[in-house]
Amino acid sequence: SQQGEEDPQALSIQEGENATMNCSYKTSINNLQWYRQNSGRGLVHLILIRSNEREKHSGRLRVTLDTSKKSSSLLITASRAADTASYFCATDPNQAGTALIFGKGTTLSVSS
Amino acid sequence: DAMVIQNPRYQVTQFGKPVTLSCSQTLNHNVMYWYQQKSSQAPKLLFHYYDKDFNNEADTPDNFQSRRPNTSFCFLDIRSPGLGDAAMYLCATSDQGLHGYTFGSGTRLTVV
Numbered sequence: 001s002q003q004g005e006e007d008p009q010a011l012s013i014q015e016g017e018n019a020t021m022n023c024s025y026k027t028s029i030n031n032l033q034w035y036r037q038n039s040g041r042g043l044v045h046l047i048l049i050r051s052n053e054r055e056k057h058s059g060r061l062r063v064t065l066d067t068s069k070k071s072s073s074l075l076i077t078a079s080r081a082a083d084t085a086s087y088f089c090a091t092d093p094n095q096a097g098t099a100l101i102f103g104k105g106t107t108l109s110v111s112s
Numbered sequence: 113d114a115m116v117i118q119n120p121r122y123q124v125t126q127f128g129k130p131v132t133l134s135c136s137q138t139l140n141h142n143v144m145y146w147y148q149q150k151s152s153q154a155p156k157l158l159f160h161y162y163d164k165d166f167n168n169e170a171d172t173p174d175n176f177q178s179r180r181p182n183t184s185f186c187f188l189d190i191r192s193p194g195l196g197d198a199a200m201y202l203c204a205t206s207d208q209g210l211h212g213y214t215f216g217s218g219t220r221l222t223v224v
Contacts, residue, residue, distance in 0.1 A: 031210070033212050035212070035213075042202055042204075042217045042218045043202065045213060045214070045215075048211070048212050050210070097162065099143075099157050099167075100213060102156075103154055104152075104154045
């Protein structure tokens, strides 16, 4: 069953601008993760935020998590053309023996 | 470099002709996953292995089988591929730590 829903589905920005993507989910989680997928390739893990964390940074990435609203956001600052990709949030359910559940993703296009 | 390798990158098979996709890892991760991703959709979990323990998702069709002969290798068998099985198949591994999943580059399956 699908857990995460990303918003917006597609986002087009200019180089240097910031990109914000949002994710909502339905059930309790251990952690939430963000992945990037270049066209026709596998997914690359970007960042993981645990359920007891509210914000996390990694380079130009900033992730927030609000467990009361069951939502997360991914901010990419000073975007580059190379950031063009699809971005997926994935939730790690608070349930033994389960695996990550992915949302539909946000397609980001950064033009130079 | 430690990695997850999927072969082949592209596979064309005939309708109804059995096909096997392979995945190998050098990470020595105990968990391996198979996801199916159709165009512009979220990756959907088919099954996963925790060591040799097989976990099948409830809605994974019986047409899909998997084998994990050892820690390093995992296979996805599609017994009678239909046109609806055309998709990208993604293999991933995890040590269940807080590092996220490591994905292979995927195998794009075409059914003709």
